[in-house]
Amino acid sequence: MPAYGVIGAQWGDEGKGKIIDFLAADASIVARYSGGNNAGHTVINHLGTFKFHLVPSGICWPHTVNVIGNGVVIDPDVLLGEITDIKSKGLDTSRLVISDRAHLIMPYHVALDRLEEKRRGSSAIGTTGRGVGPAYLDKVGRSGLRAGELLNPEDLMLRLPDIVKFKNELITKIYGGEPVAIDSLYEKTTRWASELAPYIKPAEDMVFDALSAHENVILEGAQGSLLDLDHGTYPYVTSSNATVGGALTGLGVGPRGFGGVAGVFKAYCSRVGSGPFPTELLDKTGDHIRTTAHEFGTTTGRPRRVGWFDAVAGRYSARVNGMDSMIITRLDILDGFDKIKVCTAYEIDGRRTDKFPVDTVRLGRARPVYEELKGWQGTTSGLTNPRQLPTGAKDYVKRLEVLLGVPTSIISTGPSREETVVMRPIMGR
Numbered sequence: 001m002p003a004y005g006v007i008g009a010q011w012g013d014e015g016k017g018k019i020i021d022f023l024a025a026d027a028s029i030v031a032r033y034s035g036g037n038n039a040g041h042t043v044i045n046h047l048g049t050f051k052f053h054l055v056p057s058g059i060c061w062p063h064t065v066n067v068i069g070n071g072v073v074i075d076p077d078v079l080l081g082e083i084t085d086i087k088s089k090g091l092d093t094s095r096l097v098i099s100d101r102a103h104l105i106m107p108y109h110v111a112l113d114r115l116e117e118k119r120r121g122s123s124a125i126g127t128t129g130r131g132v133g134p135a136y137l138d139k140v141g142r143s144g145l146r147a148g149e150l151l152n153p154e155d156l157m158l159r160l161p162d163i164v165k166f167k168n169e170l171i172t173k174i175y176g177g178e179p180v181a182i183d184s185l186y187e188k189t190t191r192w193a194s195e196l197a198p199y200i201k202p203a204e205d206m207v208f209d210a211l212s213a214h215e216n217v218i219l220e221g222a223q224g225s226l227l228d229l230d231h232g233t234y235p236y237v238t239s240s241n242a243t244v245g246g247a248l249t250g251l252g253v254g255p256r257g258f259g260g261v262a263g264v265f266k267a268y269c270s271r272v273g274s275g276p277f278p279t280e281l282l283d284k285t286g287d288h289i290r291t292t293a294h295e296f297g298t299t300t301g302r303p304r305r306v307g308w309f310d311a312v313a314g315r316y317s318a319r320v321n322g323m324d325s326m327i328i329t330r331l332d333i334l335d336g337f338d339k340i341k342v343c344t345a346y347e348i349d350g351r352r353t354d355k356f357p358v359d360t361v362r363l364g365r366a367r368p369v370y371e372e373l374k375g376w377q378g379t380t381s382g383l384t385n386p387r388q389l390p391t392g393a394k395d396y397v398k399r400l401e402v403l404l405g406v407p408t409s410i411i412s413t414g415p416s417r418e419e420t421v422v423m424r425p426i427m428g429r
């Protein structure tokens with residue numbers, strides 16, 4: 001099996017880290033292709049509990065090369081902190097590769113992210129404040145700095161004064177913020193160069209070689225398709241392409257290398273930050289799901305907004321990613337519900353539609369049309385065999401399959417690697 005996309009299908013936090021750790025048993029490469037340390041991927045296995053922000057979720061396997069692709073933006077301080085942390089837990093980081101074409105998040109990007117959010121006031125996006133948007137802005141504006149430049153830090157430092165002068169004018173004169181000290185940037189650049197240099201390589205060559213040898217490569221999605229810069233709920237989105245298209249440009253692979261795309265869906269929905277969320281539950285049911293599922297951000301600790309499964313958004317997500325299967329996580333959170341609702345259409349300005357609208361203002365006025373399904377009383381928590389699933393849970397999954405038009409490959413029934421039900425093998429698992 002060649003390259004296989006494992007993509008967030010909703011608004012992020014679908015539990016991709018756990019799934020990728022499970023699937024990586026048969027992968028020679030796990031490669032991140034978009035986003036930055038706005039992501040938080042939790043992996044729990046016999047080695048411990050890990051919260052990765054930049055390091056791909058295959059790092060726990062001794063045979064897997066973990067690539068941070070050119071489409072990712074990297075805060076070197078965060079990455080170095082993560083490398084130190086995982087080394088201290090006994091993991092080998094020698095199989096970590098940073099694409100020399102990946103852009104760097106600099107301290108002025110973090111400052112600008114926070115200042116811009118403050119300026120937006122009541123229309124703030126609710127970014128993670130990690131400098132991700134401003135770093136991509138510089139990439140597109142052709143004034144970014146790339147990881148490969150850390151291999152020649154003297155040349156990079158020659159570029160810094162001009163860049164920092166302009167950024168500090170923006171920070172102080174437009175936003176009234178505190179300027180970034182260039183001396184500290186020289187010091188950081190020197191440290192980053194010496195500590196990160198061993199990891200910086202032409203990553204696309206490694207991915208190409210693995211695919212040519214017919215080895216499994218997992219394309220690790222970050223965030224979710226509905227936060228995708230082009231296909232998400234713009235402007236309440238992140239600044240990169242979380243959908244599978246981002247993997248082509250974000251890693252330098254061609255479509256011929258693709259073996260399939262699995263979309264990771266939570267059995268319900270969640271969203272962090274601002275933006276329309278038609279099935280949001282602002283009542284006791286929402287509080288119950290948030291508390292039981294511990295829906296608080298891995299990166300920022302913010303409480304997540306939660307709601308019923310949205311099949312209108314889900315079907316759209318399945319289409320823009322060309323999904324051939326879905327992976328359902330956190331099914332156990334719905335254990336014990338008498339009734340479970342699924343949104344099958346929206347009513348917008350008195351009209352019913354099953355299409356996901358491009359206009360975020362219209363989406364904000366969408367009233368969900370629900371179908372009510374019977375819940376189940378038994379537990380799904382920790383199950384590993386499809387035959388053990390309660391009838392109500394099987395019916396729920398089957399209904400989602402029909403509504404989205406894709407079969408289910410995997411159901412996750414708990415946070416650990418083993419708490420996994422394979423319905424239909426993918427990637428040899």
Ligand code: IMP
Nearest residue numbers: 012013038039126127128237238272273
């Ligand atoms: P940014 O990516 O920090 O610019 O934030 C833009 C939007 O994407 C905000 O609504 C964030 O809450 C959301 N976001 C970014 N990364 C994640 C993630 O990993 N999970 C969920 N939401 C995210």
